[in-house]
Amino acid sequence: MAIVLVVGMNAVKEAYEDYKRYKSDRLINNKNCKVIRDGIEVDEKWSRLAVGDIVVVRNNESFPADLVLLSTSGDVSPSICFVETSNLDGESNLKSKQALLETNQQLQSPTDFLTFQAKLQIESPSINLNSFHGVIKLLLTNENEQTDEEEEEVKDNNLNSISTFTTTSTSTYSLTLDQLLIRGTCLSNTDHVYGVVVYGGHQSKYMLNTRHTPYKRSRFDSYVNRILIAVFIFEFFLCLMSSLLGSTRYGRIGDTWYLPLGNDSTQDTLHLFFSFVVLFGGIAPFTMFLSLEFVRILQLITINRDKKMFHYESNSFACGRTSNLNEELGQVEYIFTDKTGTLTRNQMQVKKNMINNVVYQSRFYNSYHNGDNKNLKQSIKDNGNNNNKDKSKEEIELYEEEEEEYLGITMSKLGSSSDIENEMRSSNSSNSSNNINIKEEIDMNDPDTFEFFLALSICHSAIPESIDENGNIKYSSSSPDELALVKESSNMGIKFHTRTTNYLRINVLGIEREYKLLKVLEFDSDRKRMSVIVTHYDSDDIIMYCKGADSVILPRLLDYGDANNIVDLISSYKEHLHRFSCEGLRTLCVTKKIIPRDEYEPWSLKMNAANLLLNGRNERVGELSSEIEHGWSMLGIVGIEDRLQDRVPETIARLSDADIRIWMITGDKQETAINIGISCCLLDPEEDNYLILNETNILELQMKLELNLKQQLENIPQVNNNNSNNIRSIIIDGNTLSLLIGNKNLEDSFYKLANNVKSVVCCRFTPFQKSEVVRIVKERTSGITLAIGDGANDVSMIQRSHVGVGISGFEGRQAVLASDFAIAQFHYLERLVLVHGRWNYKRIATLLCYTFWKSIIISLIELWFNIFTGFSGSNIVDDINTLLLGVVYASVPVIIYGASDKDIDSVNIQNYPSLYKETQSSKNVRIKNVSTTPIFDNLINIYYKLKV
Structure with a gap:
């Protein structure tokens, strides 16, 4: 009966899930x-x-x-x-x-x-x-x-x-x-x-780029199945030996009226064998699967109703979409996370500008940055006004209580307030000692400052989308960087408002100006820069504005004739770039060049011809672009911040303390990925500790991997030493990964090298490559992998990992629909994994051990009874009490335990993430623990019973 119930429940569950997938596919196809x-x-x-x-x-x-x-x-x-x-x-x-x-x-x-x-x-x-x-x-x-x-x-x-x-x-x-x-x-x-x-x-x-939705099964279930196989073998051996001993004993004692013996010894042995199969059938506890299903469902309800994972802005709780993987959350060793929309808000904002060796704090940065909590509380109040004021007040109080509790945990980990103040004083004194000139007020009457912001309003591909009633312009662009730059120049009074195929119109401090677009040299990952060539309708000057990475801009600056002067200038620029990067800012250099007409016109003819080529077009356009993109004058440096989601650095720090390796995987450019890695404390600011893999040749890649792997393995004791010159982080791009995929030796070398560093950042990855890097790790480790993302480009990665988590924010729902668990913010992953994951694993491990202990103990009591009754196949406990003992007396308490036990308070778990290591190792469930403990307990019990 128990087997029928277990199989029936699973069959109904799987059929229902298949039907839902069928309806979803049919909806799209139709x-x-x-x-x-x-x-x-x-x-x-x-x-x-x-x-x-x-x-x-x-x-x-x-x-x-x-x-x-x-x-x-x-x-x-x-x-x-x-x-x-x-x-x-x-x-x-x-x-x-x-x-x-x-x-x-x-x-x-x-x-x-x-x-x-x-x-x-x-x-x-x-x-x-x-x-x-x-x-x-x-x-x-x-x-x-x-x-x-x-x-x-x-x-x-x-x-x-x-x-x-x-x-x-x-x-x-x-x-x-x-x-x-x-x-x-x-x-x-x-x-x-x-x-x-x-x-x-x-x-x-x-x-x-989308994989078929796989059926995910907990490794715990596979382990239980292996234990059951061992139990079945033990049960078969027990039944066989008991039936043989029983038939032998019957042969010695002869005919007895109270034992149903026949004249055929073989028939008697078979009869006894199947009697013992029924008698010892409880050793394999099929009811355990029913208990597991109930416990997992109750655990899922607990996750779904956890107020500590409620997001007020989106009005959403955490959502468990499957109950099969609750305990997997307690054994995570690798986390693969998307960047855009997961770690960051994807809201770029200019934080600092450097003009003429003077750093200016954006006057609009602080108001934007500090308004979030106020807006959040106001949104809660608004919801309360529309629904329930008492509930709104309760939500605000709960939010503030959660903030205080979280800050208490954070401060206990980071140090006392006096320590932080001292560190800030030290940082400020360091800045002062280096004579860095920092101002907040920008003088737009200064020609260099004016030209800098004019360049920001011209050198971009943004398009005005709409204008609100207050005259504020909403822009659209393929790059959030460009949106930030255009907004910054607009805020400074230089407002770009019209674009056509041939011209740009800009309101410059109240005066309309029109610029004719001559050429746009688009940005790409190889060029790392974008240039726009324009001319003003009131002037004959042909001007090229450019913005790009310092690695390509600085070598192309105008040679002033004085070698010492240019060296000093570049050294000064590099100092500012380094400081911006240490703050996790995305840096862009902004330049200007006036092109003589006799130089521009023949170049323009060649560029027009190159654009009509069918073969080799990109190469020819690139060559011609490089011909004219040099001799720039530096206008300044802009520092852009891609704001992190709430509590991301602290969450990553705690997950790392729990011995979880975190890989950031993004489709963004390498520079952006590195800057965000620094901001969220995934990467160290010092570039000397990076290994950048951007090879295009498979032999060069193989040599580089083998050389660095050898050096890393030779210096393993120094890996955790902060003063070590060892590689602490790896940055790899999508082109390099494409060389790895399918080459087992290269995949092995890459995994071994990545497994010995602090962090890995993957950039320029396609959805398929995100899935493949998860596969490379998953196939080579016994640990649990978890992938988290928010977009459709993360679906393959989420499906490939052992556990998939979707961010149910304001983007599309594809990641959530493909996930096993959904949360609204990345920082909720800390509580989901460290707290609920640990609790769930400990509960289910205890349930498993207890259920096997109970089943083996009861069966061994029957064995001892049969030893003293000549292996007659009789039972000491009647059938009704045996059923009640297995289904009610011994199951209900452990179900309640499995759904609600908390061996350690959640605050302490978050305070001491190393507690998570206890469940990563699976040491709570071992075959020897499941088998030897009940046998030993039974022997002690029989010994004292016989003594009495």
Whole structure:
């Protein structure tokens, strides 16, 4: 009966979960979208879209497949649309996409497609979200067949060919990522767009980066199954020996009227064997699985109702989405965390500026930074006014109580207030001793200061989105850095407010100025800079403004002719850059150059020709950009802060104290990742302790890994020494990881090296690569891995790990839907893992040991009774009491214990994270403990019974 109940409950549970997944898949497949058929819009299901279909997507709708953008409604600027990508990369800022002017002008209504024809050649489906290459050939007449030469060209370039749609041009244009609309993203602030399907279904980039939802099973269950196998073997041996001894004894005592013996000894032995199987069947406690299910459900309810993990801004509790993994939280050894939206708020803000060797604190930083708690409490009050004032007051009091308790824990870990004050005085005196000039008031009448903020308002790709009733402009940009820079210049009175294809309009301290856009040299991870070349309509000067990383800006500064002077200047710049970096700020150098017209015009002709190349375009454009990007004058340095979520550094410190290794994985640039790693105390400010892996050659990577691994293993005793020159952190980019994937030897070397450092930061990772780095660790460790993220780009990583945690913030819900547990803020992970994880593991371990102890004790009592009754197969306890003992008397108390026991108070656990190590090792549950303890206890019990 117990077996039927256990199997039945699990079957119903699994069937229900499968049904929910089926409904979810069907809901997505049956979504409708608009496609163009014979010049009119018709409805079509997502599942029936084919490559070459023309799709119409309207504002706030998701793209049903990967599309090449053909035209837009041009609400903000001709041929430009905005895409919201939080479901793909976790970033809330909008990205701009641009259709080709040639297709955008001709395709503004469904009927335009009746006379339009083109041929597309695109690369094969790729998992890389940051790369797309193709060409579009606009045709004069129908060309439904490819020539042999065209087919050979497609094969040589690994391109797929799509024939669709007629135009009056025979030109060929290249397609890049700027024209690709990826499934899973959403159209925003644009009325509608037209696009052609290039990848659909499982060939779309989103689906290629998404793994099927796996069924996760607790390692604890696997361990219990191994114990059960050992128990079954022991039970079989016990039944066999008892039946053989029983039949032997019956042969000696002869015929007895009270024993049901026959004349066939073999039959008697089989009869006794199955009698003992029934008698000793309780050794394998099938009811334990029922108890485990009840306990796990009750534990999940406790997690879901924990007020210490309630987030007031989003009005959400923690949410356990599966009960199978409660105890896994108590054995975590690796945490893989996303950066954007998980560790940080993704809210960039300029904190400091350096102009003419003077550091200015942004006058708008403090008010923005200090307003959060006030706004939070006000939001609670507002909710209370709308619902229940008493409840609002109670929530504020609980929030303040939680803050005081947390600060008490933090101060006890960090030291007394006097210690902190002394450290601050020491820091201030250090700054003073180095003669760093710090001011808060900025003089906009100073020409250099004015030029610095003017550069911030020009050198960007942001677009004004809307203007509120107070005249404040809301900007959209693919880079939150740029938004911060444009807002800073706007706050200083230089307001950028209009962008078209050819010009920018800026309100400069109340005066309208218009700048003609000549060239925009876009930022990429190789160039590490962006340049904009403009000219003012009232001047003949051609000016190039540039912003970028110091590593590429400083070597290209103008040579003033005095070697000592330039060395001193660069040394001064590096000092400021170092100080900004030590504060965890993202640093950008801002420069200016006046280009002579006789230099610009021939260069411009060459650049125009390079942009029309189909092969080698990027390389040629890069070469020409480098030709003109030099001889800059430094305007200043800007320090940008990507604000961390609440309590992130403290949470990481406590998790590290619990012997949990933390890996930060992000799709952002290396510089940004390093700065955030420093801010959240994951990385040390000193770069000498970093090992940066950004190799492009597999042999060089192998040599570098082997050399550093050898050095690291030789100096293991020094790894935890802060004064050691050992590698303490590894920074690896996505291109390097792609060399590792699939190469077992390289994967082994990387894991061994990473396992001997303090922290690992992974940058420029795709969703697939996030999943792969989890796999590399998961396959090579016996510890539990936990992944946490907030966006759709984190889904694969969350699904691959033993335990997945989603952030239920203000971004998309994909990470939450794919997760095992959901929390609103990263700092709640501390309580979820260290407190609930430890409690749950200890409870379930005790339940397991007690249940086996109880079952073995009862069965051994029956064994002793049969020893003294000639192995007759009789039972000393009647069936009803045996059932009550197993199901009620011995189960209900342990269920209550498993759901509510707290061996150590939560505050003490957070104060002393090293307590978590006790559950990481699984020492609470061992086969020898489960088997030897009840046998020893039974022997003592029988000994004293016989003595009495």
